[in-house]
Amino acid sequence: xxxxxxxxxxxxxxxxxxxxxxxxxxxxxxxxxxxxxxxxxxxxxxxxxxxxxxxxxxxxxxxxxxxxxxxxxxxxxxxxxxxxxxxxxxxxxxxxxxxxxxxxxxxxxxxxxxxxxxxxxxxxxxxxxxxxxxxxxxxxxxxxxxxxxxxxxxxxxxxxxxxxxxxxxxxxxxxxxxxxxxxxxxxxxxxxxxxxxxxxxxxxxxxxxxxxxxxxxxxxxxxxxxxxxxxxxxxxxxxxxxxxxxxxxxxxxxxxxxxxxxxxxxxxxxxxxxxxxxxxxxxxxxxxxxxxxxxxxxxxxxxxxxxxxxxxxxxxxxxxxxxxxxxxxxxxxxxxxxxxxxxxxxxxxxxxxxxxxxxxxxxxxxxxxxxxxxxxxxxxx
Numbered sequence: 001x002x003x004x005x006x007x008x009x010x011x012x013x014x015x016x017x018x019x020x021x022x023x024x025x026x027x028x029x030x031x032x033x034x035x036x037x038x039x040x041x042x043x044x045x046x047x048x049x050x051x052x053x054x055x056x057x058x059x060x061x062x063x064x065x066x067x068x069x070x071x072x073x074x075x076x077x078x079x080x081x082x083x084x085x086x087x088x089x090x091x092x093x094x095x096x097x098x099x100x101x102x103x104x105x106x107x108x109x110x111x112x113x114x115x116x117x118x119x120x121x122x123x124x125x126x127x128x129x130x131x132x133x134x135x136x137x138x139x140x141x142x143x144x145x146x147x148x149x150x151x152x153x154x155x156x157x158x159x160x161x162x163x164x165x166x167x168x169x170x171x172x173x174x175x176x177x178x179x180x181x182x183x184x185x186x187x188x189x190x191x192x193x194x195x196x197x198x199x200x201x202x203x204x205x206x207x208x209x210x211x212x213x214x215x216x217x218x219x220x221x222x223x224x225x226x227x228x229x230x231x232x233x234x235x236x237x238x239x240x241x242x243x244x245x246x247x248x249x250x251x252x253x254x255x256x257x258x259x260x261x262x263x264x265x266x267x268x269x270x271x272x273x274x275x276x277x278x279x280x281x282x283x284x285x286x287x288x289x290x291x292x293x294x295x296x297x298x299x300x301x302x303x304x305x306x307x308x309x310x311x312x313x314x315x316x317x318x319x320x321x322x323x324x325x326x327x328x329x330x331x332x333x334x335x336x337x338x339x340x341x342x343x344x345x346x347x348x349x350x351x352x353x354x355x356x357x358x359x360x361x362x363x364x365x366x367x368x369x370x371x372x373x374x375x376x377x378x379x380x381x
Contacts, residue, residue: 001145001147002144002145002146003146003147004146004148006144007137007140007141007144007146009133009136009137009140010136013136014132014133014136015112015114015119017046017050017132017135017136018112018119018121018124018128018129018132019112020046021043021046021123021128021131021132022110022111022112022121022122022123022124022128023110023111023112024042024043024046025097025100025109025110025121025122025123025128026110026122027039027042028040028042028043028095028096028097028123029096029097029098029099029100029122030096030097030098030099030159030160030161030162031098031099031161031162032162032164032165033164034099036099037165038070038095038096038097038158038159039069039070040069040070040071040072040095040096040158040159041063041065041069041070041071043095043128043131044063044071044073044095044156046135047061047073047131047135047156048061048063048073050135050136050139051075051135051138051139051142054139054142054143055142056142058077058078058079058080058142058145059075059076059077059138059141059142060075060076060078061073061074061075061076062074062075064173064176064178066167066168066172066176067165067167067168070158070159070168071158072155072156072157072158072169072170072173073095073154073155073156074153074154074155074156074178074179075134075135075138075153075154075155075156076151076152076153076154077138077141077142077148077151077152077153078151078152079145079146079147079148080147081147081148081149082147082148082149082150082151082152083149083150083151084151085184086149086150086151086184086185087150087151087152087153087181087182087184087185088150088151088152088153088185088186088188088358089153089154089155089179089181089182089185089186089187089188090134090152090153090154090155090188090190091154091155091157091170091179091182091187091188091189091190092127092130092155092157092160092170092188092189092190092191093127093130093131093133093134093154093156093157093190093191094127094131094156094157094158094159094160094161094169094191095127095128095131095156095157095158096158096159096160096161096162097122097123097126097127097128097161098122098126098161100122107120107121108121109121109122110122112124125193126191126193127160127191130190130191131156134154134156134190137154138152138154150185151181153181153182155170155173155179155182157169157170157173160191163345185358186356186357186358186359186361187358188358188362194376195366195370196366196370196373196374196375196376197359197362197363197366197373197375197376198375198376198377198378199255199256199351199352199354199359199375199376199377200255200257200292200349200350200351200352200377200378201292201347201349201350201377201378201379202257202261202289202290202291202292202349202377202378202379202380203288203289203290203291203292203294203296203346203347203348203349204287204288204289204290204346204347205287205288205290205296205300205342205343205346205347206285206286206287206288206342206343206346207263207285207286207287207288207303207340207341207342207343208283208284208285208340208341209231209234209235209238209265209283209284209285209307209338209339209340209341210231210281210282210283210338210339210341211227211228211230211231211234211281211282211283211284211336211337211338212227212230212280212281212336212337212338212339213225213226213227213230213278213279213280213281213327213336214278214280214329214334214336215271215273215277215278215279215280216277216278217276217277217278218275218276218277218278219276221278221324221325222324222326223329224278224280225278225280225326225327225328225329225334225335225336226278226279226321226325227270227271227278227279227280227281227282227336228270228279228282229321229325230282230317230327230336230338231268231270231282231283231284233317233318233320233321234307234310234317234338235265235284237310237316237317238263238303238306238307238310238340239263239264241303241306242261242263242288242303243263245299245302246261246263246290246291246294246299247260247261248260248261249291249293249294251291251293251351252291252293252377255351255375255377256374256375256376256377257291257377257378257379258376258377258378258379259289259379260291261288261289261290261291261294262288262289262379263286263287263288263303264286264287265284265285265286266285266286266287267284267285267286268282268283268284268285269282269283270282270283289379289380290349291349292348292349292350292351293349293351294349296346296348296349300342303340303342304340304342307338307339307340310338311337311338314327314328314335314336314337314338315327315328351377363375
């Protein structure tokens, strides 16, 4: 009887399946703002075709669509030996890709190029290569009738690279109840180009800070309120407060995070005015990467309340930019205003249980194959 340890995946078959997937990678680029809306079914068509000869009582394949042409795929392997209430789930391999501009590539990004043991093409590591790997794994499980103690499940997802269009991917799968079985055992998120176990990620949320002042001639700055200066002074205080409340914690070292929680500006814009005019407003936008050892909702509440306090005491920001740079005009009963808005959607951070059977198995397997395991955590995704 074939065991899991006996399975051998054929690298030539892997390359040929990946070649098919990358042949449609141009049509699964995900950037709606650029007019690129992926059709993930073009990828999953190859998956379904590869697995069709082996589907039956033990191997089932279901494409779940919430938006036409953009299905997710649930693959289940449940031999008679597997407990009906236990699963091992492989989730996260996605069928969309980030855009690729051929002008910036030395090779055609939408065709698989094989040079020695190196593979080139959009999706080789993120994430069509994972899709091909998992497809062949489930094919071999069914082909050799491998008996396992738990059901092995795979969820190939749509719309991972961009969330502009809602109601397509894994979030909607969760809401529908279609993947409630994930609660029955360890879950491995298979979307990593590293060969070491990733055991933690940071939460992520975007924000916008708008500073409103008053337009006036720059020769009389004392009669205006400089929106740019207000935004910069406010941003300094906001960051100081953030790092006071959400600074580094010891757990981050245990999980080998490369950096702690951060809140930083990544983009700025302001009113269109002459260089001889005081800008009436400015917007600063950026993101927060929050350690999973903090609560996202608590962070939002605290930072929002802090900016409310700044608004109530706007003069506390004065005094850093010369004698006439003020954020209040008492004679006009006017003062500058700050508005901090967090995006409604965000990702929560994750810290895997270091005592879980899933983590211990992964650590052991990587140690056996590579000689040692070096778990790490990241703040980007």
